[in-house]
Amino acid sequence: MLRAVPSSAASGSAAPQVSVRVVELRRRIDALERAGSEPVAGQRAGLLGALPFGAPEIDDALPWRGLALGALHEISGPSRDAAALGFVSALLARLAARAPGVVLWCRRRGASYESGDIYAPGLAAFGLDPSRLILLGAKQGRDVLWAMREGLSCPRLLAVVGEVEDAAVGLTASRRLQLAAEKSGVGCFLLRRVPPEGGQLNNAPPKGGHSNTTPGNAEEPSAALSRWHVRAAPSGPVPGLEAAPAAQRWLGPGRLRWHAELRRCRAAASREWLVEWHHETGNFTVAAPLCDRSVEQTAAGLAI
Amino acid sequence: MRVAAANRAAEAAAGIVPGLPLTDARARLPDLRAVPAEGGADMEALAALGDWCGRWTPWVALDAAGPDAVLGASHGLWLDITGCAHLFGGEMALLNDMARRLARFGFAARAALADTPGAAWAVARHGAMRHISARQKEERHSEAQQGELAKHMSVVAPGKMRAALAKLPLKGLRLVPAETEGLERLGFRAIGDLYGIPRGALARRFGEGVMHRLDQALGREDEPLSPRRPVAPHRVRQDFAEPISSREAIAATARRLLDELAGVLEADALGARRLELALYRGDGKVERIEVGTSAPARAPSHLMRLLAEPLDALDAGFGFDSMALAASQCQPLAPAQLTIDPQTPTTAPAVVAAAQSLFTQEDGDDEVSRLIDRLGGRLGFTNVRRLALFPSHMPERAAVSGVASAPAAKGLSNLSTHVSHWPAAKQRPLCLLPRPEAVEAVAMLPDAPPVIFRWRRMVHHVAKAEGPERIASEWWHAEGAAPLAALLDGEVDSIRDYYRVEDDQGRRFWLYRDAPYRAGMAPGWWLHGLFG
Numbered sequence: 001m002l003r004a005v006p007s008s009a010a011s012g013s014a015a016p017q018v019s020v021r022v023v024e025l026r027r028r029i030d031a032l033e034r035a036g037s038e039p040v041a042g043q044r045a046g047l048l049g050a051l052p053f054g055a056p057e058i059d060d061a062l063p064w065r066g067l068a069l070g071a072l073h074e075i076s077g078p079s080r081d082a083a084a085l086g087f088v089s090a091l092l093a094r095l096a097a098r099a100p101g102v103v104l105w106c107r108r109r110g111a112s113y114e115s116g117d118i119y120a121p122g123l124a125a126f127g128l129d130p131s132r133l134i135l136l137g138a139k140q141g142r143d144v145l146w147a148m149r150e151g152l153s154c155p156r157l158l159a160v161v162g163e164v165e166d167a168a169v170g171l172t173a174s175r176r177l178q179l180a181a182e183k184s185g186v187g188c189f190l191l192r193r194v195p196p197e198g199g200q201l202n203n204a205p206p207k208g209g210h211s212n213t214t215p216g217n218a219e220e221p222s223a224a225l226s227r228w229h230v231r232a233a234p235s236g237p238v239p240g241l242e243a244a245p246a247a248q249r250w251l252g253p254g255r256l257r258w259h260a261e262l263r264r265c266r267a268a269a270s271r272e273w274l275v276e277w278h279h280e281t282g283n284f285t286v287a288a289p290l291c292d293r294s295v296e297q298t299a300a301g302l303a304i
Numbered sequence: 305m306r307v308a309a310a311n312r313a314a315e316a317a318a319g320i321v322p323g324l325p326l327t328d329a330r331a332r333l334p335d336l337r338a339v340p341a342e343g344g345a346d347m348e349a350l351a352a353l354g355d356w357c358g359r360w361t362p363w364v365a366l367d368a369a370g371p372d373a374v375l376g377a378s379h380g381l382w383l384d385i386t387g388c389a390h391l392f393g394g395e396m397a398l399l400n401d402m403a404r405r406l407a408r409f410g411f412a413a414r415a416a417l418a419d420t421p422g423a424a425w426a427v428a429r430h431g432a433m434r435h436i437s438a439r440q441k442e443e444r445h446s447e448a449q450q451g452e453l454a455k456h457m458s459v460v461a462p463g464k465m466r467a468a469l470a471k472l473p474l475k476g477l478r479l480v481p482a483e484t485e486g487l488e489r490l491g492f493r494a495i496g497d498l499y500g501i502p503r504g505a506l507a508r509r510f511g512e513g514v515m516h517r518l519d520q521a522l523g524r525e526d527e528p529l530s531p532r533r534p535v536a537p538h539r540v541r542q543d544f545a546e547p548i549s550s551r552e553a554i555a556a557t558a559r560r561l562l563d564e565l566a567g568v569l570e571a572d573a574l575g576a577r578r579l580e581l582a583l584y585r586g587d588g589k590v591e592r593i594e595v596g597t598s599a600p601a602r603a604p605s606h607l608m609r610l611l612a613e614p615l616d617a618l619d620a621g622f623g624f625d626s627m628a629l630a631a632s633q634c635q636p637l638a639p640a641q642l643t644i645d646p647q648t649p650t651t652a653p654a655v656v657a658a659a660q661s662l663f664t665q666e667d668g669d670d671e672v673s674r675l676i677d678r679l680g681g682r683l684g685f686t687n688v689r690r691l692a693l694f695p696s697h698m699p700e701r702a703a704v705s706g707v708a709s710a711p712a713a714k715g716l717s718n719l720s721t722h723v724s725h726w727p728a729a730k731q732r733p734l735c736l737l738p739r740p741e742a743v744e745a746v747a748m749l750p751d752a753p754p755v756i757f758r759w760r761r762m763v764h765h766v767a768k769a770e771g772p773e774r775i776a777s778e779w780w781h782a783e784g785a786a787p788l789a790a791l792l793d794g795e796v797d798s799i800r801d802y803y804r805v806e807d808d809q810g811r812r813f814w815l816y817r818d819a820p821y822r823a824g825m826a827p828g829w830w831l832h833g834l835f836g
Contacts (some may be wrong), residue, residue, distance in 0.1 A: 033824060082834035083836065091455060113738060119703055119734060119833065120691040120704075121730070122736070122792070122835070123729070123734065124516040124725070125732055126836070131692055134688060134689070134690060135688075135689045135690065136691070143682075146496070147683065149677065150679060156671040158353050232812065236608055250769070251770065252805075252806075253812050254768075256812075258810075
């Protein structure tokens with residue numbers, strides 16, 4: 001069910017020129033295309049609509065000019081790094097800057113030994129006030145799903161985030177979440193940790209290009225409106241030192257970058273971007289894909 | 305060894321009474337069956353029975369400190385039924401109900417009802433009531449049984465204590481044995497004998513104790529009873545003609561009680577912080593459900609959702625025949641204004657939005673705290689937390705978390721010293737491992753960042769690194785005085801050099817090296833956090 005994306009992607013800021021009629025039509029198509037049978041999505045979704053990335057390349061590729069709120073979005077990432085977590089935190093920071101409310105973050109208590117505790121100063125660095133977070137530590141994975149559904153029934157929440165590690169969520173559970181999100185208009189992010197591609201014991205992780213064949217999880221049916229896979233990418237230039245010489249290695253990591261791959265989305269083609277997060281402005285940009293390739297190789301060569 | 309308690313059969317057959325030496329008792333009745341007394345178990349059983357008596361009144365006190373408490377023979381229960389009797393059809397009907405139910409459990413109970421605890425105590429133990437064993441009672445037909453049971457129950461009419469006590473023995477005054485003996489030596493046999501004696505004469509000879517007890521029994525002096533369980537001022541209850549055990553019936557009753565309680569609370573402008581639902585089983589057990597809320601609440605639908613979860617776990621046994629709901633902890637809650645229905649269709653959505661933000665601003669907090677209640681009720685309130693920053697350089701101390709059920713959703717008001725901003729120059733990871741994990745790392749120079757390290761059996765080639773950021777433990781947490789908990793948390797390494805590193809895949813980590821560098825010793829490297 002691909003839908004024609006407006007061909008104004010090149011101009012970048014097409015939104016103001018779209019007529020009221022087109023907006024209205026889009027909204028109706030929206031309502032039809034979401035999973036639920038209810039014609040009218042939640043009140044908040046109607047007001048806030050979607051959360052744009054701020055990068056026109058991504059927003060134009062998505063049918064709602066951003067991530068639709070009042071819907072379930074699944075974001076998976078390798079379990080050994082916090083890339084998906086960072087990506088979600090950036091999205092939440094953007095959301096928190098636009099609307100009031102608190103975020104319910106559900107995870108299994110035991111997950112902190114595997115991937116660490118959510119660290120308040122780290123959230124603050126993303127521009128997300130830690131006091132706007134309610135952190136729920138569930139004992140079991142299914143309690144996480146229950147708590148998410150419970151949170152989605154409260155339209156005063158800004159968003160609900162759930163971390164699921166291994167267990168398959170399944171079509172039924174994800175559909176329930178999607179319906180609950182639609183009803184209340186609260187954004188829902190399902191954060192999934194998948195084993196790193198190439199296996200846990202592989203000492204030499206595959207370099208360069210990615211493979212689309214994450215075992216098991218990618219093919220699992222889900223009612224999520226969009227499914228993303230986020231991997232870490234070599235960081236961009238250090239803010240303020242964009243013109244630094246090649247000895248960038250000692251300047252340390254710069255702006256956060258991720259390979260954000262849109263694996264599945266209703267009414268949009270799957271694509272991949274190299275996104276860069278600007279924490280000063282709270283914006284995403286799409287980085288030029290080749291900009292770090294040479295640096296990365298020389299650095300790796302130096303290291304070995 | 306002495307007899308601590310004897311059943312009525314033993315008493316009737318051979319005059320075996322508490323206090324008799326066991327050898328004497330065996331001599332009188334060779335086939336006497338004696339078991340060691342278990343004072344603790346007796347007390348537990350009495351306490352459980354007292355809890356179950358909460359079906360008649362919440363004000364139940366244990367009478368365990370009587371003069372013969374040593375022998376365990378005269379334990380009893382006080383029930384303050386002030387204002388309760390009419391709920392059961394009058395005082396006599398209440399006593400009958402009590403007698404019937406207790407007899408069904410096999411207890412041989414005697415009860416008396418009087419204006420003062422002292423008078424009731426005396427009449428219940430020494431009043432003119434016939435003894436009938438529990439077994440005999442069961443054998444009789446129900447109507448006759450009612451009549452017989454009534455003989456174990458007596459009601460002292462209001463203001464008639466003086467007459468009722470006059471003929472009772474002095475033991476009924478709860479005196480210490482020495483006082484009783486002293487009075488008997490002087491020829492006093494009944495309580496009534498003391499009525500005409502001048503107070504001064506008695507006090508001179510026996511001290512204040514005798515007059516004190518007499519005054520208490522006759523109502524000239526107050527004797528407060530302290531209830532076994534805290535008595536909630538707001539309590540509603542429901543009896544059933546037939547025991548109920550189905551979940552639907554219990555839930556429906558709970559809902560009705562909640563509606564009733566909401567009315568009671570609203571009249572006093574209160575909201576419940578803690579609710580206790582007591583379900584009295586027909587076989588003398590009590591099931592209790594306690595739920596807490598994060599903010600005062602009285603909305604029945606919300607409280608019902610909290611109660612619904614533990615209702616599933618009830619052990620109904622043969623069914624419940626009474627339920628009582630009490631708000632055991634309350635806080636002021638102003639009567640609610642009616643809010644504009646957010647679903648009201650309006651032409652312009654913006655108007656609805658504005659109206660919502662005007663009228664339901666506080667309602668929003670309310671909804672969030674209700675959500676916290678529901679989450680906490682099922683998963684435990686300690687597992688629903690809020691985060692805050694704390695002004696400390698030590699990474700472990702820089703973040704604090706508090707239980708989210710603290711008043712309202714206004715941040716961590718119970719954590720007084722939190723800061724709202726984190727300096728941007730200090731870059732911190734998004735995830736902090738609960739304990740730093742040791743990594744094998746290779747660095748070119750002692751104070752250089754690593755070029756390669758192995759964490760969790762995987763090798764990472766460092767592409768970019770920044771550091772060190774030296775973080776020392778705060779001087780007021782001196783190393784010598786490090787508490788054990790800090791020691792276990794790995795905080796004892798008082799100086800650390802932190803590096804932000806990125807591997808060739810772009811994964812970003814927070815590593816530190818033990819500092820300062822000591823010649824000849826390979827420094828330990830630790831991974832402490834993951835950046836987004």
